[in-house]
Amino acid sequence: MLIHYGSISWTLSIILIGFQTALDRTVLELTTLPIISSILLPVWLGTAIVASVLFIKGWRTNALKTNYISSNQG
Numbered sequence: 001m002l003i004h005y006g007s008i009s010w011t012l013s014i015i016l017i018g019f020q021t022a023l024d025r026t027v028l029e030l031t032t033l034p035i036i037s038s039i040l041l042p043v044w045l046g047t048a049i050v051a052s053v054l055f056i057k058g059w060r061t062n063a064l065k066t067n068y069i070s071s072n073q074g
Contacts, residue, residue: 002054006047013040 016037017027027034
């Protein structure tokens, strides 16, 4: 679910920057669209970091259980 929130945040940010460009304005011009986009990008980064940490924790837990079982069998 976390990955979906991050993907939605990233997609909306890109769409907002695209609208800003389609309106023939620079990306660095401070209007509503880039400000909202600059809020969505840290949301995406936060979800990416949290999802990565949870993935690594789950991977380490599963790897330890697998190694423990295989060492008892041998």
